[in-house]
Amino acid sequence: MTSKRKATDSQGPNSDFCDFLSELADYERNVNRNIHKYNAYRTAASSLSKHPVRIKSGKEARELKGVGEKIADKIDEFISSGKLRKLEEIRKDDTSQAITLLTKISGIGPAAAQKLVKEGIMNIEDLKKNTEKLNHHQKIGLKYFEDFEKKIPREEMEVLEKKIIELCKQADKDYLVTICGSYRRGLKESGDIDVLVTHPSYSSTDPKKPKLLKEIIEKMEKAQFVKETLSLGDAKFMGVCCLQDDYPFRRIDIRIFPNDQYFCATLYFTGSNLFNQQMRSHAIEKGFTLNEYCIRPIGSRGNPGESLPVSSEKEIFEYIDYPYKEPHERNI
């Protein structure tokens, strides 16, 4: 979910269309800060990637979900000329190139990237000379930039999962641990490690229990598994871990949720983003509102009701009468 590089596994007969749409999407998000255009391009890229046969014209593409007139025009242009003027211009533009590059660093978002570029910082070398402009998170993002760019193969994720669960259970055997994100959706590689934790003693009606998370982190530091801390709050840890020598350093996020919110959280953090969007809009059609904490019925005046009891992901699907999807079926 928090990965900088969404696994855009461009395969299938329309992968080149998907690639340029993804590039346009990133441009809209990082340079223009237009999240709606970003979402529009992402949706179109997603339907094209699922389409089983090669699209021959923009008109044909318009039949697909999320493809409108303008995207169809771009597909036509790409088919006839093999390239896209808009994309060529973006690629030529130093500023947008620099912003795109800087946002790849953990801790640097579009806003920070734009500020840095305005100050004349255009590449990694510039950044390394100006580390005083960076906060702690960004410095570490820069330090491990090459490693963080590397995808985590599923085999390594499996070993990481065992290790993480083992360390949590050492802290307290009652912890429930789920590695979410693309790994849970069964993908071959992941961008980072997204861990969700809960404890049977912790409910949302209780006061916050920061100790629950801190105990896990202490255990992981002692075991030399967690190497750096980017941030540690009551409910969320962001940091860097490493399986053992010779392995790259990996970004890891660990969040703790009360047990009654745990399944809404695992659903949300398993994704994909588009799956979540579709499921949430289906929920609204059925008169429910769904977020990473809870599902609530919508009342007669459009106001959300009380949080409904949830003790499995399946129950959330049942509330909104949505056919249950296993995590590996949520890759849209």
Added chain:
Amino acid sequence: MPEIKLKHVVSFSSEDKVHKSENLLNPETYRKWKCATPGEKNASVILQFEKATKIHSIDIGNESSAFVEVLVGRSSDSVNDYKVLLVASSFMSPIESRNEQHSNRVRMFGPEKLAQNLKEEKWDCVQVVCTQPFNKNITYGLSFIKFLSPPEKIAERPVEPESKTTTAKLGAFKIKYNDDEEED
């Protein structure tokens, strides 16, 4: 906590021939109110109090509804202006609804469960909205609903500490009565 007297039914979305909305007026009988036909989108009833009163807590006895919501207003308001006192609250899960299990759950909603900004005002009308989206083959409604007004105020005087470990408020300060034995 005195029970608020219900005067009459102002309106209802539908009612069963036997299980009429008027049944809600008399809490002594265990007669219920149900909508007329299965699968109705929601079932609602508007009740009139004898006089405008603050609402302190609500007891609801369910009859096959999945969610129950309570809104408050005054006779001069139009129904659309009614405000939500108790948000849609769950009485039956999807599975229970489908299997028609636990259809008569009773829940009590104390002051902490009600909209905090409406508690201090007086109201003379309530609208109760029930829904049952999980089973379109049953009629649903309420078996009873009770509204309670705030407890009568006892003459204001400082409360004697009941146990050894307790706190009292003196102006802006909190006084803590410590357990003497723990002191030394």
